[in-house]
Amino acid sequence: MGLFKKKIVKKTYDREHMKPVIRVSICTGEKVAGFKDIRTGKIEEIMLIRSPEDLERFKEIYEITEEIAKEY
16 A cells, blocks of 8 residues: 555547457456557457456546447
């Protein structure tokens, strides 16, 4: 536990050609947040999601306000 909170660096993504998704493993339940290219269907994995706080941090970093779709 620290006295100072880490500053969150805002990042961007191509909103025209990419959409935020969460890839969920059917076997283990592991969740990974990333972006899916709408044209090719390829998913670029960005961050492992271990808790709801991780998901909120991902949304804050990339300034995502809408609900994120899940891919199985």
